[in-house]
Amino acid sequence: MSARPLLLGCVALAGCGGARNQSALAPEGPVAGEVASLWWFALAVATAVYLATVGALAWAAWRARRRAARGEATDPARDHRRMTVAVSVGGALTVVILLGFFVRDLAAARALRIPVTRDHVKIRVTGHQWWWSIEYPHPDPSQRVTDANELHVPTGIPVLVEVTSHDVIHSLWAPNLAGKKDLIPRYVDTLWFQVDRPGVYGAQCAEFCGHQHAKMALPVVAHAPRDYAGWLARARRPAAEPSDSMARRGREIFLSGPCALCHAITGTPAGSRVGPELTHLASRRTLAAGTLPNGKGNLAAWILDPQRIKPGTAMPATALPPADLEALLAYLGGLQ
Amino acid sequence: MSSRCGSARGSVLLAAAVLLAGCDREQRRFSEAPPSASPSEIVRVSALQPGPAIIASSSSNRYDGNAYAISQGQRLYTWFNCAGCHANGGGGMGPPLMDTTWIYGSAPAQIYRSIVEGRPNGMPSWGGRIPNEQVWMLVAYVRSMAGLTPADARSSRPDHMMALPGSQILVEPQR
């Protein structure tokens, strides 16, 4: 499908608000692009049909008023013939237009079939209330990566995301990249997309899943293939060793306090899968599934009172004396 | 017309008063101090006392009738692997939790102490590990397994395997 109407549409809507990195009208890959062009086609046809219908209504009303005002004589038989023809033509046109739309949709569906034969990347996403766990599978178990709350993909090749849920029904939706897929417990489904250029795209949970459905976002980070290999290599490494005594004390606090009961950091004894994995926490752009930008202050606020930021979340408030908090932040800040 | 409205209004108020009694069950308390951060009075786990018995003040767990807290307790029970020793209430390495035998007492403060301090023969001490409000949620859930919490605050089953018969009892256990 030609890119020109796409471009024109995007330009036209650019001024109408919305963030470009989380919009179905700013496609960044072939899947979303196919849907966007289908949308513009449908919009054009719909507008024409609508204007025709409302126009016919307005004309009919105006003409009838004029006829009554002028006291013109009516010819019921002729009127009946004309109306029969008009309604029949209208009905036939409706059928033709709808058929045309259906055929166009079939073409789009064909273009959007999962390209399993081509080279592709497989990633597994599991939805939880209210965070995402991401697994990058590999035949060799030591090369597998478990991550959370940020999805890293390469550009230029198809990405097949196998989605499932741990608890209730969620839905993964990255509007720039593809339509959504529901994450249903005990079902595994596949969402596929391909990203054209590197960048960070917004995704969000799109199926009501409880109190914090609104704050379950997932940044999708697309790397050029070479950069992606580098990222994957870094992700496979265990957690960075603490650089100074304060960070070492922070690690002690992490392991001996409530943190290790729910969070895993590879390379340490902490291995719980209840909450998000924290091995490379400091390299993430956001905290708490896209709720806060990552940073020392936000992390401190989140640790001390997550219920204020995301009421209902499973993470409890952790009261730490200031020195311990500083140490913990120093350690977590080093987990690149 | 007005007499009809009057009598209707009266019955609505009565019904409201009755229903308000169940209000606490539905509260979702996200950021509130748990019932008592550290029970200060002495919690006895033995019925044996020298001399005249000192009546212990019973501190009830405000979470007992709170459906949200019991449900969170159920999830925490799974997450912290209590089932590893207690199964889903039936016991294994650890004693069953859904029967009427309580080695160290079934009062909320006693169960709290058992979880926080640990107990001989294998019950770990979770104090400093599990935050306080989560311990109280676990206390509420454990009590619900034995049928000690109001029936309407307990949910019937979790959404994983092996339904907990202890949390949906049609007939209360003999005490």
Add this chain to the structure above:
Amino acid sequence: MTTETSAPVAEAIGSDDDAALAELERVWRPRPGLRGWLTTTDHKAIARRYVVTAFVWFALAGLNAVVMRLQLAQPERGLVGPDRYNQLFTVHGSAMMFLFAVPVMQAMAIYLVPLLVGARNISYPRLNAFGYWMFLIGGVLLFASFYLNMGPDTGWFAYVPLSGPQYTPGKRADVWAQMVTFTEIAGLVAAVELLATIFKTRAPGMSLDRMPLYVWSILVTSLMILFALPAVAIASTLMLAMDRLVATHFFNPAEGGDPLLWQHLFWFFGHPEVYIMFIPGLGFVSSIVETFARRRVFGYPVMVASLVLTGFVAFGLWVHHMFATPIPQLGRGFFTAASVLIAIPTGVQIFCWIATIWSGRPRFATAMLFAIGFIVVFTIGGITGVMQASVAFDLQVHDTFFVVAHFHYVILGGVLFPLFGAVYLWFPKFTGRLLDERLGRWHVALFFIGTNLAFFPMHLLGLQGMPRRIYTYRPELGWGDLNLLATVGAAIIGVSVLLFVVNVLRSRRHGALAGDDPWQGSTLEWAATSPPATYNFRDTPVCRSVTPLWSGDGEPAEALPVVTGLATHRRQILVTTVLDAVPDNRHNHPADTSAPFWMAATLGVTFIGAIFTPWAYVIGFALAGIAFAIWAWPRGDHPEDAVLPRRGES
């Protein structure tokens, strides 16, 4: 038994034989005071309170919407927290769908259908009263729970596992499940009564091809209700409630249950539900356009076929709510085709109405303006609906504000606009007074503007990534401006509804007197007085055409033929054959009784108790059995004998 005579239209009732008339009045009169209120089986009295109650739920649910819109007007607003917001939108959706949209359409039908077919009362009059009480209990249950922090909070569709026992603790989802029980029972009984009335008690001569289009729409709707409502009743009352109460595993994936089963059962009901709301609206538009264009609606057979086809095809669409779930690709294609197909009959209907206006002599009274507003607003919603039939497109806009925009356009356009128009059309019949036209024009103008301002921006919001059911959003997403616009629109809608309420309240007392037939209508209800006598028609009218009160188009007929011979000393209605409405026999209706009220009360105890304990079923059904025995107890040779001599009378 039947003798056909002619009487001038205006004097078709209330003339000549004064003694017989007085007896008729006495026989049909309800008992005085509170007793009368509890025992009446007059379809008009029940329908009036049914409509008013439904509008009360509408207003309360509308308040929820106002609070939601205030919360969403700006990013990260702290007006309400997530827990309260979840209850707000769930109660808004549940109340609008279960407690307003379908019940108000049924209530209007309960009032109008007997009049339109020339009957003295609706069939199964005691069941009618029972249906209202069940509806009332369901509504009180929902809103009382909501105001007590026990309101359901998992969406009007209550997907499992979220609404299951683990993820929704407490009794909120049980309240939802039992509210559905009450409203489904009320809906089913109303459908049964309307079907019996339409099939068996039409005026002589009103063969099926002379039935008013509105009556056809109610016929189709009632049949749809019979097939659609049991699905959700089974899913909610039986399966979900049992999962939550007694630990069954219908929806527990770990033990062999299936969350998708809930979705199939719910949407098998849920999709026909929206057509159940919408098809009576189509009927209203036909009545309005016919009356105010002063011309019979063009293409009667095509209009009827469209209604029937829409009703049928509506049952083949439900999976389009589930395109994002793991269902086979081929299956999706079938539902795309059906969802596209269903636009055709409605489109043809719109063309026929336009043709009717074109060839008529239209008067643009407020009711007609609402009918025109329907075409303008609903068509947008219909078009976005067809767009979402495409799986690829739907996967982008499913569960976003685009869908919210779509269904509000079709509901406000296809249900509310016709409903308001119908009220302006028939208010003179209900009350004998006309609604104020000036206030009416303000109402329609503000409602039109408010609808478009509130919901058009939501199309864009959905495409820009805003999902549904979120209580807040981050400022950097850029959704704030359009949300603010939508909130302003919602406020305008609120003002217009307020104007409507003011108009109704004022016109009831001070409106211009309407007379029996202020619009020179074409159908039989305009031959009754305004408001109609309890017995509707003194003598049953005879129907000679689709527009029995007209001789040609818009020209009132000289005389309306009637049949005489129905008894006046007991409540008797005329039963006719199904196809050609040939008089068949006379049927006696039962006396007023409070048994339906007690039946509803005992079932209320049963189902509300079942929220808390399964023993409520045992005790409650026993009580209900007693109430039913009182209801159905045979009373001598003539169990439906309406009149025993009153004390003091001979």
